[in-house]
Amino acid sequence: MHAVVKTVPGPGAVYEPWPFAPKPGLRDVQVRVEATSICGTDMQIYDWHELMAKRVKPPLVMGHEFAGKVVEAGKQVSDLREGDIVSGETHINCGRCFQCRTGNGHVCERMLLRGVDTGGCFAEYHTLHESSAWLNDKRIPIETASAQEPLGNAVHAASSADIPAHTVAVFGCGPIGACLIGLCKSFGASKIFGIDIVEYRLNLAKKMGGDVLIDGSKEKVVDTIMKMTDGRGVDVFFEMSGAPPSFEEGFRVLRPGGTAVLFGLPSKNVEFDVANWIVFKDANVQGVFGRRLWSTWYKTAEVLKAGEVDLSKVITHRFALEEFAKAFALMKSGRCGKIVMYPNRKPPS
Numbered sequence: 001m002h003a004v005v006k007t008v009p010g011p012g013a014v015y016e017p018w019p020f021a022p023k024p025g026l027r028d029v030q031v032r033v034e035a036t037s038i039c040g041t042d043m044q045i046y047d048w049h050e051l052m053a054k055r056v057k058p059p060l061v062m063g064h065e066f067a068g069k070v071v072e073a074g075k076q077v078s079d080l081r082e083g084d085i086v087s088g089e090t091h092i093n094c095g096r097c098f099q100c101r102t103g104n105g106h107v108c109e110r111m112l113l114r115g116v117d118t119g120g121c122f123a124e125y126h127t128l129h130e131s132s133a134w135l136n137d138k139r140i141p142i143e144t145a146s147a148q149e150p151l152g153n154a155v156h157a158a159s160s161a162d163i164p165a166h167t168v169a170v171f172g173c174g175p176i177g178a179c180l181i182g183l184c185k186s187f188g189a190s191k192i193f194g195i196d197i198v199e200y201r202l203n204l205a206k207k208m209g210g211d212v213l214i215d216g217s218k219e220k221v222v223d224t225i226m227k228m229t230d231g232r233g234v235d236v237f238f239e240m241s242g243a244p245p246s247f248e249e250g251f252r253v254l255r256p257g258g259t260a261v262l263f264g265l266p267s268k269n270v271e272f273d274v275a276n277w278i279v280f281k282d283a284n285v286q287g288v289f290g291r292r293l294w295s296t297w298y299k300t301a302e303v304l305k306a307g308e309v310d311l312s313k314v315i316t317h318r319f320a321l322e323e324f325a326k327a328f329a330l331m332k333s334g335r336c337g338k339i340v341m342y343p344n345r346k347p348p349s
Helices: 040-047 141-146 146-159 176-184 199-207 221-228 243-253 276-280 296-306 320-334
Strands: 002-006 015-016 027-037 063-072 087-090 125-129 134-135 167-171 192-198 212-215 234-239 256-262 285-287 315-320 340-343
Touching: 002 320, 015 320, 027 087, 027 141, 040 320, 063 125, 063 141, 063 146, 087 141, 141 146, 141 315, 146 296, 167 176, 167 243, 176 192, 176 199, 192 199, 192 221, 192 234, 199 212, 212 221, 221 243, 234 243, 243 256, 243 276, 315 320, 320 340
Parallel strands: 167 192, 167 234, 192 212, 234 256, 256 285, 315 340
Antiparallel strands: 002 015, 027 063, 027 125, 027 340, 063 087, 087 134
């Protein structure tokens, strides 16, 4: 089969023949990947950021977001059959450690990440354990099914704060941030500020329900938000970009007693003014990693079923898998929403 492979340490990747996906074990399923989407983590691996350079061990097939058709199921697989459409949870947990046994498998002590620590899904076929597979409703478009994980990230983040009737600032209006804005709108936020430095993504945030869009490269973010909140600041601050300036600006606009939800992954360490940003503000700070297993997936399925977030507005570009370099270049430009690649079919126009 063909796959997108990080062959050696350093920037870039190649599209090349790769050993076929392993024959499924007793509780594994082999999937024909129909759609696979690019995440910010994939971009960090592709660019070989410091955070991923310390963790990823080439050669490795990249990618972790996908949807596809089960072509073979192991003899002891209980709930999945050939022809089922599945997605996969990126966080591969052990099921046995303290975290897993106390309902916190998303922060498993032995956590492996698909496409980071283990072989990924930027390939024509992918094999995974049934415990990591999510059975999709066949009525969900295949590209929507492939992008459930980032929507799940937004659901997890939104569930970490009190949204109804509160003011919200979302720093970083990429695909996950845009989904989050849509969720905050549906949850009844009184005013939503979307902050980014790319006009395309600010327009995407507006489509998803952002009330006030601020270009951080042209405007004074803190002054604007404080003025529009009568000097009080926002009730909830979401950091979704990982960009160092957004941490400072976000905490500065957070009102005393407010909640900061941190999701973005900085490419390097960020300095924190703990006294002024957190202690003196009596701030509630919540880190968000991935999705809770599996409650967030069930919530996400209900969000899609209820139409609370229209993922079709977030998916903006489609490529064949072999065009991955074009896809990554576009993502790096920021002039896109979610990008979906198709390993086994021609991308829809």
